[in-house]
Amino acid sequence: MKILMTTLGLGFLMFSVACQSQSANRQVNDAQLSAAVKSKLTSDTRLASLTDLDVKAENGKVSLSGEAESEEVKRLSEETAQGVSGVARVVNNLEVTPKAETAEAHFVDFAGNPVGTALLTEESGGVKFHFKLNKLPAGFHGIHVHEKGDCTKPDFKSAGKHFNPEARQHGAANPKGFHAGDLGNIEVGSGGTADLEVTAPQLTLKASDHSLIRPGGTAIIIHAGRDDEKSDPSGNSGNPIACGVVDKAAYTHTAIHTNR
Numbered sequence: 001m002k003i004l005m006t007t008l009g010l011g012f013l014m015f016s017v018a019c020q021s022q023s024a025n026r027q028v029n030d031a032q033l034s035a036a037v038k039s040k041l042t043s044d045t046r047l048a049s050l051t052d053l054d055v056k057a058e059n060g061k062v063s064l065s066g067e068a069e070s071e072e073v074k075r076l077s078e079e080t081a082q083g084v085s086g087v088a089r090v091v092n093n094l095e096v097t098p099k100a101e102t103a104e105a106h107f108v109d110f111a112g113n114p115v116g117t118a119l120l121t122e123e124s125g126g127v128k129f130h131f132k133l134n135k136l137p138a139g140f141h142g143i144h145v146h147e148k149g150d151c152t153k154p155d156f157k158s159a160g161k162h163f164n165p166e167a168r169q170h171g172a173a174n175p176k177g178f179h180a181g182d183l184g185n186i187e188v189g190s191g192g193t194a195d196l197e198v199t200a201p202q203l204t205l206k207a208s209d210h211s212l213i214r215p216g217g218t219a220i221i222i223h224a225g226r227d228d229e230k231s232d233p234s235g236n237s238g239n240p241i242a243c244g245v246v247d248k249a250a251y252t253h254t255a256i257h258t259n260r
């Protein structure tokens with residue numbers, strides 16, 4: 001009887017040791033598998049827009065969470081994870097959060113010194129411009145989108161006329177107005193800086209004859225004086241003092257906070 005008990009006890013001990021090492025192995029395998037899947041997903045350029053990606057693995061079952069830019073990216077992520085050796089099943093918890101259409105402009109003055117940025121975001125009511133400007137003369141300045149993406153120094157005449165796809169006259173106060181590219185005035189403070197938002201209802205960043213993203217591009221010009229918002233063609237706003245080409249480069253947070 002005693003021998004039987006001992007044998008049973010020993011057997012149980014061996015069984016539990018085996019179980020423990022099996023579960024330790026499984027944990028190692030799970031960690032390796034999730035790392036392998038994560039590395040595969042993050043190295044795939046088609047999935048570059050995945051953010052906050054988290055991969056968990058449990059006995060060959062792999063769960064993906066984070067944010068995907070589109071349904072297509074979500075589907076491709078699942079397919080890619082499924083292709084990793086050792087993956088039995090993929091639970092796709094990726095959330096689809098479309099990125100806004102954005103563009104940016106980096107302003108320079110007549111000497112080429114950087115004087116601030118504009119971040120452009122497509123919204124339901126038009127294009128929102130967030131200006132962060134510095135080293136400009138205090139006071140009001142007319143500001144417009146011009147029809148060519150060319151800021152050749154020092155006078156910026158290369159940017160052409162106001163962007164005006166509807167062939168209207170200048171200014172919101174003009175009965176025949178206004179140019180789609182008329183952005184009114186910005187006020188620069190005594191320190192030479194401005195931080196403000198303007199929304200232009202007739203502009204878009206999407207494909208359209210009102211799009212700022214067009215062959216030859218567009219530019220934003222800041223003028224020396226105040227725009228009276230009625231005198232054609234430029235509101236008597238004086239010479240251009242700063243210019244920035246509208247660029248649909250990927251928006252980065254650092255871009256708007258550091259003046260490149």
Ligand SMILES: [Cu+2]
Binds near residue numbers: 143144146221234
């Ligand atoms: Cu102008």
